[in-house]
Amino acid sequence: MQNKIDLIGLKGIPIIKPGDNISKIILEALKFNNIVLEDGDIIIIAQTIISKSNGRIKNLKNITPSKKAIEMHNTITPLAKSVGIPVKTPELIQVILEESKEILKTEHVLITETNHGFVCANAGIDQSNVEGEYNITLLPKNPDHDANKIRQTLKKKTKKNVAIIISDSFGRPFRVGAVGVALGISGINAILDKRGSKDLFGHELQSTIVAQADNLASAAQLIMGECDEGLPVVLIRGYKFNYQENTSIKSIIREKSSDIFRKNKIDILSEILKNRRSYKLKFDFRDVDTKIIENCIELARWAPSAHNGQFWRFVILEKGVIRTHLIENMNIKLRQDLESDGKSDEFIQKKIEKTRENFLEAPILTLLCLDTANLEKYSDPERSNNEYTLGIQSISASATYFLLALHTMQLAACWYCAPLFSRDIVKETLHLPNSYEPMAFFTVGYPIKKIEAPARKKLNDFIFKLNNMG
Numbered sequence: 437m438q439n440k441i442d443l444i445g446l447k448g449i450p451i452i453k454p455g456d457n458i459s460k461i462i463l464e465a466l467k468f469n470n471i472v473l474e475d476g477d478i479i480i481i482a483q484t485i486i487s488k489s490n491g492r493i494k495n496l497k498n499i500t501p502s503k504k505a506i507e508m509h510n511t512i513t514p515l516a517k518s519v520g521i522p523v524k525t526p527e528l529i530q531v532i533l534e535e536s537k538e539i540l541k542t543e544h545v546l547i548t549e550t551n552h553g554f555v556c557a558n559a560g561i562d563q564s565n566v567e568g569e570y571n572i573t574l575l576p577k578n579p580d581h582d583a584n585k586i587r588q589t590l591k592k593k594t595k596k597n598v599a600i601i602i603s604d605s606f607g608r609p610f611r612v613g614a615v616g617v618a619l620g621i622s623g624i625n626a627i628l629d630k631r632g633s634k635d636l637f638g639h640e641l642q643s644t645i646v647a648q649a650d651n652l653a654s655a656a657q658l659i660m661g662e663c664d665e666g667l668p669v670v671l672i673r674g675y676k677f678n679y680q681e682n683t684s685i686k687s688i689i690r691e692k693s694s695d696i697f698r699k700n701k702i703d704i705l706s707e708i709l710k711n712r713r714s715y716k717l718k719f720d721f722r723d724v725d726t727k728i729i730e731n732c733i734e735l736a737r738w739a740p741s742a743h744n745g746q747f748w749r750f751v752i753l754e755k756g757v758i759r760t761h762l763i764e765n766m767n768i769k770l771r772q773d774l775e776s777d778g779k780s781d782e783f784i785q786k787k788i789e790k791t792r793e794n795f796l797e798a799p800i801l802t803l804l805c806l807d808t809a810n811l812e813k814y815s816d817p818e819r820s821n822n823e824y825t826l827g828i829q830s831i832s833a834s835a836t837y838f839l840l841a842l843h844t845m846q847l848a849a850c851w852y853c854a855p856l857f858s859r860d861i862v863k864e865t866l867h868l869p870n871s872y873e874p875m876a877f878f879t880v881g882y883p884i885k886k887i888e889a890p891a892r893k894k895l896n897d898f899i900f901k902l903n904n905m906g
């Protein structure tokens with residue numbers, strides 16, 4: 437039984453330049469460190485030096501971002517700022533797009549499936565450990581091939597059967613911190629299938645598969661470090677494994693069909709639709725970047741509208757005198773309305789306070805108006821009335837899109853009908869164009885608490901079934 441493994445970081449590896457011969461550099465470093473290779477040794481090589489030697493370096497100054505890259509930059513910039521990480525330029529996003537098969541998540545980072553099939557942040561592109569302010573390193577194009585080439589050369593020169601692992605460090609979902617992963621392998625299998633072997637108590641293991649190459653890469657990572665340690669090659673001695681000629685990292689990549697974390701579209705949509713809530717509580721003290729609101733309005737624009745009239749107009753009201761002035765003016769009208777309803781002074785005061793709390797304390801208040809300018813004009817009042825209704829129906833669709841977009845951006849919001857009851861006051865106070873009709877407010881901010889969903893009626897209560905039997 438094996439109870440000891442040695443890890444040795446090779447000193448003396450120079451700064452790698454495009455065209456450098458990594459096998460030769462490793463052989464020289466082994467000599468420099470007085471190490472003679474043995475059968476069964478494993479050499480872990482940091483991806484950066486392979487990428488650099490292969491010339492997988494790009495200068496962001498030479499990249500022209502596509503429209504998609506610019507749009508993604510606009511989407512993720514406020515998210516990156518909100519978590520305090522550096523903003524990705526459209527040029528960097530462009531390279532990430534080129535290096536990826538699929539963008540899986542667009543958050544403050546981009547989680548992508550690289551052209552090789554690795555799922556990681558920003559297509560594994562690195563801005564650290566590369567000289568030049570605008571230079572970045574890309575992952576090697578074919579790390580298995582690179583590992584195999586180095587193994588073959590070392591075998592030829594030393595007559596020893598060693599394994600090679602090209603490693604990188606990836607962040608993980610669910611846990612903080614990066615761990616080492618294998619990108620390319622040669623001479624060793626990526627996984628160690630323990631299914632069928634017995635545990636301490638004689639039970640047969642049903643599902644244990646050990647990520648052997650990743651574990652070795654992670655162990656080596658402890659010596660390599662991420663910063664200025666300058667030890668990109670680590671020798672592992674004493675780990676027993678089955679030496680194998682034809683191996684590939686592909687065996688560790690989970691099939692899409694068995695990847696339960698790649699949710700299908702209907703699951704994602706269902707989650708968004710069912711978890712959006714009308715948030716009527718206090719918001720977190722954090723400000724909301726108006727850029728995020730604009731991004732959500734951008735999505736709201738895609739709502740259906742009658743004869744594609746796109747009658748919605750949004751007004752973003754940040755905290756400040758205009759908003760206060762507006763709410764106080766609306767409150768004068770509210771008081772008059774409630775007084776004419778015969779409500780008590782105490783009741784009215786409470787309502788007014790609630791209105792202030794709702795609309796003045798929300799980090800952002802958005803007003804939705806119907807722009808009547810584009811509604812079809814009819815001489816017949818009934819048809820005009822219908823046209824007006826479909827204008828309202830259309831802006832309601834955009835309001836729904838807007839709320840869903842906000843929810844997806846982790847923002848809480850609530851739709852309030854208050855402006856409907858003081859349309860003229862809102863119009864006058866905000867100096868809105870004559871054709872605008874104020875219809876709704878949306879309070880927006882970061883939530884403090886999770887809200888339970890109000891009960892929904894049963895599906896059958898909403899479907900009127902026709903009796904086709906006559």
Ligand SMILES: Cc1cc2nc3c(=O)[nH]c(=O)nc-3n(C[C@H](O)[C@H](O)[C@H](O)COP(=O)(O)O)c2cc1C
Pocket residue numbers: 712713714715716850851852853854889890
């Ligand atoms: C047209 C419309 C107007 C609304 N007006 C108000 C309002 O004035 N005050 C309020 O507290 N909620 C208002 N709401 C929010 C509803 O109370 C809320 O959507 C409903 O209770 C269902 O809760 P949920 O959105 O969390 O699923 C409004 C919703 C809509 C669609």
